[in-house]
Amino acid sequence: MSKEKAPVTPAVRMLRQEGVAFTEHLYPYVEKGGTANAARQLGVEEHEIVKTLVMEDDRHNPLIVLMHGDLQVSTRELARAVGVKTVAPCTPEAARERSGYPVGGTSPFGTRHPLPVYVEETILELPLIFINGGHRGFQVRLDPKELVRVLKATPVRVGIAPAARR
DSSP: OOOOOOOOOHHHHHHHHTTOOEEEEEOOOOTTOHHHHHHHHHTSOGGGEEEEEEEEETTOOEEEEEEETTOEEOHHHHHHHHTSSOEEEOOHHHHHHHHSSOTTSOOSTTOSSOOOEEEEGGGGGSSOEEEEEEETTEEEEEOTHHHHHHHOOEEEOOEEOOOOOO
16 A cells, blocks of 8 residues: 655645644545544544634634634633634635635645734643644644744633533
């Protein structure tokens, strides 16, 4: 069986340009499988998978928030931390236009337009994280401190446990 080659995405180009040490990890993408599928396929805890969410404030200014795969974002707390009235997820079309990536393949690295990035502060406590490499079914593993160095990500405390699934 031949080994599939990892894509060279804008995210990968940026990581290389910035001298970030990272490893590439391909896995079978499942539509709407989310971070649970990525964690299962990669054999890691969902907490180590970081999702990239494109949101917008009440003035339609876009921003990115990075969150543990097993947590949700408190938009109320995020709005408070950012200093705006409200924050809500962008539509998939708006997220793609602003980031340059499709939903399920969004990376905070190498976005089409520079966007402010906020990172759940507890992510920075992990030794290594998996984060989307700019393609569906493709994660990169790196030191989370690189999020602050390369993206100038602002730490925030906005993670909440998801509501119980019925």
